Amino acid sequence: MSSLLFCFFFFFFVGNNLITVNSSPVKNDQRPLILPLHLSSPDSTVHRQADDRRRHLQQSKRPEKPNAHMRLYDDLLSNGYYTTRLFIGTPPQQFALIVDTGSTVTYVPCSNCQRCGNHQDPRFQPEMSSTYQSLKCNPDCTCDSDRKLCIYDRRYAEMSSSSGVLGEDIVSFGNESELVPQRAVFGCENVETGDLYTQRADGIIGLGRGQISIVDQLVDKGVISNSFSLCYGGMDVGGGAMVLGAITPPPDMVFSSSDPNRSPYYNIELKEIHVAGTPLKLNPKIFDERHGTVLDSGTTYAYLPRQAFAAFKDAIIKAIPSLKRIHGPDPNYEDICFSGAGRDVIELSKKFPEVDMVFSNGQKILLSPENYLFRHIKVSGAYCLGIFENADPSTLLGGIVVRNTLVTYDREDGKIGFWKTNCSELSRRLQVPSAPAPSPLVTRSGHTNVETSPTLSPDVLPSNVLPGEFQIRFITFDMSISMNNSDVRPNFTELVAFIAHELEIHDSQVHLLNLSSKGSNYFVKWGIFPADSANGISNTTALNIILHLREHHMQFPEKFGSYQLLRWNVEPQNKQQTWWRQHIVAVAFGIVFTVLLTVSIIGVWSFWRKRQEEFKSYKPVGAVVPEQELQPLES
Structure with a gap:
């Protein structure tokens, strides 16, 4: 890609608004990096059932103490997560890693892993990288039993886990990236269990707050500014974008404060939830328990505290009396599902109510039906609630809630922004610089969603x-x-x-x-x-x-x-x-007009000839009206 594209004044249009890269002075290696986005392939034998990827926040033992547009592969449709490509080592070895704002460590399976599953790519081979170094035991890390190496141990609420040693090597985001490869600390897995063992992705890229988060490491090195953004595609569409570094937000982006001192997780100040314009009758403090309301991109669905979930479920059911309640796709779960809505996602807003999340500052973000529903895989035109009851008092918002929403994690100013847009079109915009910009999504039912098709470059x-x-x-x-x-x-x-x-x-x-x-x-x-x-x-x-x-x-x-x-x-x-197909109506009209004109001329001629016969004793010489030809079609 040309250096002009990556100049510091780089911009891209999203709808009628201009999103610009932070225009503060930056180093050359902080220029934006653009990578095309594609739908990652799930195993066709794995269905997007409710029990496939109901991943929760990790329970960490302790928190680890310019711009880049990343490639995102969408597995949310079937495997419940998005992945990005990361290259590690010299020569580089590539991995598909889950984009996870709920994790503070990046890890991949190591060649000497004692218990690792079969994933998308070969395991990392430290011995094949000339730049790899194990991280020696020091006061800033947890050490192994021999106190020789730094180790990590991550356990998740759905009973999966990852553990191994910490190492340091050159990381990059592929040849399409202009971000200079950097040395970074990551985990080399020795053991993985649960979903981490069976998942298709190789590992996780940690975007949370912490010393060895990939974001913190790149910020500390001065190669990106202290912010990043995620944009996930809509239902049945996929695609998405990740931007490492600050962007100037659209004027109508909605923000909520995010307290970095509360936990390593990205929290927002959720105050109310409205269904069909009516607030749920809940104490606002319900969304502020324990970790508060947390955004976790590595979680597929959303989870509300028991009382909030019951109120939300009842309000949805009350708002859709015309739809039939049916059993969910998995007998192991009592999913709340409805049939009779049709397969067209665009028409869902006519069947299901809109939901608003209201922040403590009074601003609110719209959730369209695709932000709280998932397709029933066994019944056509049926959908199930993708928001569940949380056994934990925290409120957890996973990827489903932010479909077709640009989410900016402004770590510098302690806030998180939300802006409804077409993330799939945004991904195509990043793929092909010459393509027209995406348009904003419909924000209220009844508005027309005008989407712009990209030009083939x-x-x-x-x-x-x-x-x-x-x-x-x-x-x-x-x-x-x-x-x-x-x-x-x-x-x-x-x-x-x-x-x-x-x-x-x-x-x-x-x-x-x-x-x-x-x-x-x-x-x-x-x-x-x-x-x-x-x-x-x-x-x-x-x-x-x-x-x-x-x-x-x-x-x-x-x-x-x-x-x-x-x-x-x-x-x-x-x-x-x-041309013919585009102008068939005009051509047909021309033919009809020509026929009518010909008939008229013949009629006039016949009338004139009859009148001549009445005044003259001789018959006129027969005249033939020449057949009018259609002009050749212009190519």
């Missing part, structure tokens, strides 16, 4: 597609698949659904065009076609598909083995054909 298109094409006819790509078990044939029906999910399109748009095999290797040609009601693939959809294919961001579940993308091609819509 020349650097992501093949040579046969010109920038500015209106639509794409179809996209094809060739793939080789190597199965782990030669006796097992891939389930291509399931694979179609998986690819559709990865590319964020409907299953009916994915077609298997050709298939051949040799042993356990399969060679497949796939085609991506427009939806049934569309004449072509829109720029927005085509851009998303192209970026996934070009950057090899489809990652197969383990049972499908591995794949290699051999080639891909985009077939542009024929311009003349596109």
Whole structure:
């Protein structure tokens, strides 16, 4: 990317507002770094059931004592978390780490781990990095039994844990990052249990407050300012963005104070919750117990104290008398679910009430239905409450609450800001600098949500597609698949659904065009076609598909083995054909007008000829009205 893009006056538009990088003097290495965002692939055998990722805040034994836009992979749809790529070591080894504001340590599984699961990437090999150093025991860390090395131990409320040694090495965010690689302390796992053992992600990147938080370390080194922002995509959409460093907030961003001395967690001063405009009848102090109201990006859902949850649940049920109460997707949980709402997320605001979170300063943020619901995986058009009762008196707000919300953690000024926007479009904006900006989301039901489609940038298109094409006819790509078990044939029906999910399109748009095999290797040609009601693939959809294919961001579940993308091609819509379809009404009108004009001329001629016959004894020479030709269509 050009240095101009990363200049210190860098800006990007979000809707009608301008978000700018903090314009205070910064070092060269504080220039913003922009990384494209993509949907991370979950294991297709793992459904987004209520028991999959109900992760709570960690219970730490003790707190560890310019700008960067990060790549975020969205697993919230199925695995309940977002991940970002982190590179560690020399040469660099890459890892997919959960973005977690509730953790203060970053850790990955080590090659000598005694009990670590099979994750997305190979384990970190300290012996293969020329820059790795173990952190020796010192008064500022917890030491092992031999008092030789610093160790860490993290335990989470859902009974998962991670423990290991602390080390130091070069970390970076990939070749697309202009952030100079830095030495940083991180955890090298020796043991992991529970969800941490079974999850697809490799580990966690800790964004909490603490000496070895990745944010604190980069701030202490002076490479970023003391702030960061997260933006999670909406229901069924995914995508997102993370910005390390300060931004100038939009004028209508809503803020709440956040007390850094209360705990290492990011808390806000929640005072009231309104459902359909009516406040819940609760003592405001209920949201201030223990840790208070905490934001935790590593938690999927939200959890309210018992009394607050009961009031919230009752208010929602009262507001939707037309919807039928049904059982949840998992018999192990008594989920609050409703059928009859339809599959269109945009229409949910017509069925479910709006919810407002009101802060102690009187400002409030809107929660649309996608901020407190998740899809019922077994019943079409059904949804369940993604807000649950918390056994702990604290209030915990996970990723679901901040879908399509830019959240700024302003650590410098002790406040957290919220601004409703289209986070998926923001992610595309960061992917392609030439793309138009995203628009704000609907903030109240009845308003029109105008979204801007990005323009296909020349650097992501093949040579046969010109920038500015209106639509794409179809996209094809060739793939080789190597199965782990030669006796097992891939389930291509399931694979179609998986690819559709990865590319964020409907299953009916994915077609298997050709298939051949040799042993356990399969060679497949796939085609991506427009939806049934569309004449072509829109720029927005085509851009998303192209970026996934070009950057090899489809990652197969383990049972499908591995794949290699051999080639891909985009077939542009024929311009003349596109012109014809766009102007078919005008052309039809022209034809009708021509026919009517011709009939009129013939009628006038016939009338004139008849009159001539009445006054003359001879018949006029027959005249042929020339057929009018349509002018050639301009290409």
